[in-house]
């Protein structure tokens with residue numbers, strides 16, 4: 001594979017690449033860098049972890065060249081604060097030997113230092129759409145000199161409802177400019193957006209849509225209920241050497257919180273943090289930074305909170321439950337096995353989740369191997385209510401597949417002792433009351 005020299009980047013950039021320890025370009029960099037340098041509009045389909053940031057930042061830095069004036073000439077939009085900060089960090093790394101200036105603006109924190117940074121003069125602006133519009137409407141940011149617009153994780157931005165802000169930005173910035181759009185998936189919405197604002201884009205794609213990262217070895221455990229899942233998680237995490245940097249994903253905030261509390265008791269405060277949408281931005285960012293720095297071993301996260309997380313050397317991703325947005329599975333496991341390291345993704349599956357796993361297997365065109373449950377994991381009986389809830393879910397899944405399906409939930413007759421008894425009793429009482 002050719003090295004970075006072949007792109008004819010300047011000396012300062014090549015030195016920075018060397019200082020960062022990159023030896024050769026990743027496939028997305030290989031494909032995208034020459035196109036961006038040649039001035040094309042580009043649509044890049046690549047997940048976090050593929051090296052997509054450098055794929056657009058390096059040629060952008062060549063284009064912006066040197067510090068000039070006060071107002072930004074390039075604008076990078078990202079859906080979350082975490083991703084925006086990460087992009088900012090990447091730019092800091094690549095500009096360590098030149099004088100290019102950039103700043104990152106995002107919501108959830110005071111605007112004053114951000115405004116001051118803008119006033120001091122910058123060449124590249126990294127922003128989340130909401131804060132950008134806030135500051136624009138206050139007259140604090142001038143966008144008429146933008147010559148390059150980059151949308152990173154465009155699919156996420158649209159999922160998060162940023163489309164109106166993006167449209168607004170498109171109206172404000174000069175029409176003569178280069179546009180780059182990066183997205184993990186090529187959804188219908190992304191196609192629409194690209195038609196709206198890219199001109200004859202070249203398309204580069206490194207991971208065919210929804211193909212799970214090849215460097216990740218995947219497996220799943222069939223587990224009957226929540227309590228057994230907890231026991232299994234606890235068993236796995238007791239191997240500190242192997243499970244040395246772990247993200248535990250959960251579908252919902254409450255489960256994230258429950259799992260976190262359990263792990264907190266078991267592993268102690270120094271080992272685990274949780275991030276979900278209810279946590280303040282700062283708490284989230286701190287947890288994430290601590291995890292990234294290797295100060296804590298386990299991070300519990302919901303899908304939404306984990307958007308854009310880039311942590312290298314994650315040893316394991318554990319899916320405590322199966323995501324219902326099937327593409328999130330690909331995003332989740334993409335957190336491990338980054339930049340050529342091997343990673344492991346383990347998924348816990350109850351009987352109600354098998355349906356979703358089958359859908360995911362179809363999407364990733366891979367059968368996820370089933371692992372034998374370690375003997376040390378205690379299998380607990382399933383509480384009645386949990387079992388009923390799962391059966392109801394399975395019923396709904398069957399109805400979704402076959403609208404003519406009448407529902408088999410009357411199967412509950414098979415496990416009813418308590419409830420029917422109660423109901424019978426209740427009925428008797430009711431009848432008594434009526435007679436009175």
Ligand code: AMP
Pocket residue numbers: 021022023024025026029047048049050051052053054310312338339
């Ligand atoms: P990204 O997909 O841009 O979030 O990058 C994922 C990780 O890979 C980041 O930690 C980058 O620093 C790293 N990375 C990007 N390009 C390369 C490269 N060519 N060689 C080694 N590591 C890289």
